[in-house]
Structure formats: structure tokens, C-alpha cells
Amino acid sequence: MADRKTEILKATCRVIGRSGAHDLRVEDVAKEAGVSPALVYYYFDTRGELLSRAFDYADQRSTEHTMTHIDLDAPGRERLEEMLFHEFDEAPDVRENWVIWSEMDAIAIFDKELLVAVEKRSANWTKIVADLIRAGQADGSITVDGITPEDVAERLTAINDALGTKLMLGMLDRGTVERVMHDSIEMDLGTAPSQ
Amino acid sequence: MADRKTEILKATCRVIGRSGAHDLRVEDVAKEAGVSPALVYYYFDTRGELLSRAFDYADQRSTEHTMTHIDLDAPGRERLEEMLFHEFDEAPDVRENWVIWSEMDAIAIFDKELLVAVEKRSANWTKIVADLIRAGQADGSITVDGITPEDVAERLTAINDALGTKLMLGMLDRGTVERVMHDSIEMDLGTAPSQ
Numbered sequence: 001m002a003d004r005k006t007e008i009l010k011a012t013c014r015v016i017g018r019s020g021a022h023d024l025r026v027e028d029v030a031k032e033a034g035v036s037p038a039l040v041y042y043y044f045d046t047r048g049e050l051l052s053r054a055f056d057y058a059d060q061r062s063t064e065h066t067m068t069h070i071d072l073d074a075p076g077r078e079r080l081e082e083m084l085f086h087e088f089d090e091a092p093d094v095r096e097n098w099v100i101w102s103e104m105d106a107i108a109i110f111d112k113e114l115l116v117a118v119e120k121r122s123a124n125w126t127k128i129v130a131d132l133i134r135a136g137q138a139d140g141s142i143t144v145d146g147i148t149p150e151d152v153a154e155r156l157t158a159i160n161d162a163l164g165t166k167l168m169l170g171m172l173d174r175g176t177v178e179r180v181m182h183d184s185i186e187m188d189l190g191t192a193p194s195q
Numbered sequence: 196m197a198d199r200k201t202e203i204l205k206a207t208c209r210v211i212g213r214s215g216a217h218d219l220r221v222e223d224v225a226k227e228a229g230v231s232p233a234l235v236y237y238y239f240d241t242r243g244e245l246l247s248r249a250f251d252y253a254d255q256r257s258t259e260h261t262m263t264h265i266d267l268d269a270p271g272r273e274r275l276e277e278m279l280f281h282e283f284d285e286a287p288d289v290r291e292n293w294v295i296w297s298e299m300d301a302i303a304i305f306d307k308e309l310l311v312a313v314e315k316r317s318a319n320w321t322k323i324v325a326d327l328i329r330a331g332q333a334d335g336s337i338t339v340d341g342i343t344p345e346d347v348a349e350r351l352t353a354i355n356d357a358l359g360t361k362l363m364l365g366m367l368d369r370g371t372v373e374r375v376m377h378d379s380i381e382m383d384l385g386t387a388p389s390q
Contacts, residue, residue, distance in 0.1 A: 020305055022217045099304055106301035108364065109294055110215055119366050154367070154375050158357030159350055169303065171314050172349070180349050187382055 005043045008033045012054035013061075017096035021051055021103040051104075052117045058100045059121045063128075065093065076136025077192055080129065081185060084156065087164045088177055098168045122157075129153035133189070144190040152188045159184045200238045203228045207249035208256075212291035216246055216298040246299075247312045253295045254316045258323075260288065271331025272387055275324065276380060279351065282359045283372055293363045317352075324348035328384070339385040347383045354379045 011033035015024055026047055030037040044050040070082040087094065101121070108115040130153040136142030137149075163181055166172040186192075206228035210219055221242055225232040239245040265277040282289065296316070303310040325348040331337030332344075358376055361367040381387075 020301070102301050102304060105360070106215070106297045109297060115364065118364070122361070122366055151371075151375050151378060154358070154371070155354055155379055158354045162353030162356055163349070165300070166317070169310060169313070171317055176346075176349070180346050183346060184350055 004035070004039070006057075008035065008040055008043060008050075009054050009057040012050060013058050013093075013096055013100060016054065016103055017099045021100070021107060024051070026050065048111070048113050051107075052113055055100065055104050055114070055117045055121070058097050059124070061093065062097050065091075075139050075141030076132050076134070077141035077189065080132040080136060080189075081192070083128070083132065084160050084181060084185070085178070087160055088167055088174065088181070095168060098164055102165065126150070126153045126157050129157055136189070141193055142189050143193070144188075147188065155188060156184060199230070199234070201252075203230065203235055203238060203245075204249050204252040207245060208253050208288075208291055208295060211249065211298055212294045216295070216302060219246070221245065243306070243308050246302075247308055250295065250299050250309070250312045250316070253292050254319070256288065257292050260286075270334050270336030270388075271327050271329070272336035272384065275327040275331060275384075276387070278323070278327065279355050279376060279380070280373070282355055283362055283369065283376070290363060293359055297360065321345070321348045321352050324352055331384070336388055337384050338388070339383075342383065350383060351379060 008029065012024070012029050015028050015032050024047070026040050027037050029050065030040050033040070040050065044053060066083055066086050069086055070079050072079070074082070104114055104118055104121075108118040130149040133142060133147070133149040133152055159181060163172065163177045167174060167177045203224065207219070207224050210223050210227050219242070221235050222232050224245065225235050228235070235245065239248060261278055261281050264281055265274050267274070269277070299309055299313055299316075303313040325344040328337060328342070328344040328347055354376060358367065358372045362369060362372045
């Protein structure tokens with residue numbers, strides 16, 4: 001039964017990635033998942049709850065996806081860089097996630113329920129980056145003095161989000177995006193120690 | 196007649212600021228502007244054109260608003276800071292602009308016509324910041340060496356956009372937003388020369 005629920009959430013993400021969240025109908029999700037609308041409503045009381053849970057699911061999937069792609073034993077600095085650069089990956093679900101977050105950010109302005117989910121995701125993302133900076137300070141891969149990990153995390157996630165969005169929309173090329181991200185990391189955390 | 200057109204664009208911005216662009220109906224804009232739907236269609240062939248022109252109008256209004264609030268004879272560095280901090284202003288039309296840009300960014304993913312307007316606005320905003328950096332280098336208010344104004348502009352506008360959005364959504368307090376923006380400027384452009 002848990003798998004059915006996950007299949008419905010995956011289908012919701014695909015529908016949002018294709019045509020946005022705003023006009024999303026529960027019927028379209030049911031069709032995409034190959035189930036009845038009644039089953040969707042069995043798991044999710046309202047369309048709002050379905051959207052909110054799909055949002056959480058995309059966030060969790062993204063974190064897991066990243067975790068499988070980075071070396072968890074690597075120094076904090078290296079993990080941080082892999083994590084930020086992973087967001088520019090061309091994998092279909094990375095793009096799908098950008099679309100989902102963009103949609104959710106826009107809708108959250110007018111929807112308190114979604115705003116809570118957006119805030120949670122944003123705070124979580126900033127915390128992951130701040131924790132990796134602290135890990136890097138502890139393991140010696142980040143040696144710069146006098147930084148506040150939370151403020152650096154606000155800055156690096158902001159730059160990462162904006163660059164990722166512009167890359168997805170075709171407004172910046174990959175070379176520029178990677179160069180600006182790389183320079184931003186060096187500016188905040190100093191040059192990387194030689195491996 | 197030009198005033199009528201502007202009034203319709205202002206009304207469109209108010210409607211978007213209140214309830215988003217996605218469900219915006221030409222009838223609602225007409226009612227808000229106190230004109231007939233036929234008059235709206237006299238000036239704007241389609242709903243898409245109305246949205247796209249309202250977007251340009253919001254952008255132009257924002258630039259003009261900023262220009263009236265900054266001292267055009269001040270050094271480049273000072274103008275740059277005033278411009279970036281102005282985006283955190285609590286004035287109603289600044290908030291309305293954040294909502295409009297958030298809506299347009301989200302819709303542009305699925306709407307090529309709007310994507311062109313979004314790209315234009317984004318490129319224009321980055322260019323304004325890059326030009327102010329060059330002005331600061333020329334007038335001696337920015338003395339840091341070896342920077343690429345365009346890359347710095349990408350970084351500072353990214354941080355500015357993300358912080359402004361989080362401030363508007365209540366996800367960050369004003370103190371944090373202003374501190375992170377201030378530190379980001381100093382990190383890229385060095386400390387400000389004493390006036």
C-alpha cells in the first residue's frame with residue numbers, strides 16, 4: 001500500500017514537471033498513476049494535501065538522490081561542492097524538481113498551507129549547507145576564519161537557486177553557471193585544499 | 196489615451212499582486228481599472244499580451260521608482276548599494292513587484308512569450324548592476340582588483356532576489372536579510388571607502 005502512495009506522489013511530480021501545479025487536477029494525477037481518482041483521495045484528503053505531500057516527496061527524493069551521488073566519507077568541503085553542483089545536473093528529475101520548486105514558491109505566496117512546506121524545504125536546504133560547512137571546519141577542509149555558517153549558507157543557496165533556475169530556463173549557459181558557483185564558494189570558503 | 200493604457204497596466208499589476216497572474220481574467224482587470232473589457236482588448240490583443248506588457252510596466256516602474264530614490268550624482272558603489280537595498284523596501288509597490296516577478300518566473304517555464312519578457316528583465320537587472328560596478332571602478336569608489344563585473348552582478352542579483360523573496364514570505368527577518376546583503380557586497384567589492 002505504501003508503494004501505491006509513492007506511485008501517486010511520483011505521478012504528481014511528473015504532472016507538475018510537465019504542466020505546472022496551478023492547473024493540476026486530481027483526475028490527471030490518477031490517470032498518470034494508472035489508478036482511480038477515488039484511490040488518490042483515499043491517500044490524500046484534498047488536492048492541497050496532495051500538492052503539499054508531492055512537494056515534500058520531491059524534496060526528500062532530491063536529498064536521497066544527492067546522497068547516492070556524493071561520497072559520504074569525503075571531507076565536508078568536497079561534499080558541499082558536490083551537493084551544490086549536483087543541482088545543475090541534467091537528469092530529468094533534477095529539472096522536474098526545479099519546476100516543482102518554482103511552482104510551489106509562486107503558489108505559496110497565496111497559500112498558507114504550501115507556504116509552510118516551502119519554508120520547511122528552504123530551512124532544511126540552508127541547514128544542510130551550514131552543517132557541511134561546520135563539518136568542513138571540523139575536518140580541516142575549510143580553514144577560513146570568522147565565518148557564520150548560516151549566513152554563508154544563505155548566500156550559497158541563494159546563488160545556487162538563482163543560477164539553477166537560469167540554467168533551466170536557458171538564460172545562462174552551463175559554463176557561466178559553473179564558474180560563478182565555483183568562484184562564489186571560493187570567495188566564502190577560500191580555495192579548496194589540494195586533495 | 197496613453198493614460199488609459201497605463202491605468203489598465205497598473206490595474207493588472209494590482210490584480211496580480213492580490214491574487215496572482217495564473218487565474219487573472221481580463222474582466223477582473225477591466226473592473227479594477229473601471230473600464231470595459233472591450234477597452235482592455237482595444238489596447239491589448241490577448242490576455243497573454245496584457246500579462247507580458249504588465250510585466251514590462253512593473254519592471255519599468257521599479258527602475259523609475261529606484262531612480263527617484265537614489266542620488267544619481269553619488270559614487271557608483273553608493274548607488275549600487277542603494278539600489279540593492281531598495282529592493283527590501285516595505286513600500287506596497289515593491290511587494291507587488293516581488294509577487295509579479297515570482298508569478299512571471301513560474302509561468303515563464305511553460306510560456307515562451309513570457310519567457311522572453313522574463314529573460315529581458317533579468318538581463319536588464321544584471322546589466323544595471325554590472326554598469327554600476329564599472330561606474331564605481333571608474334570613479335574610485337570600488338577599488339578591488341581582478342573582478343568581472345558581469346559575474347559579480349550575477350552573484351549580487353541572485354542573493355538580492357533570494358533574500359527579497361524570503362523577506363516577503365516572512366522566511367527571514369529584515370536584520371538577517373540586510374546583514375547578508377551587506378556582507379555579500381563587501382565580499383565582492385571590498386569595504387566601502389569612507390565618505
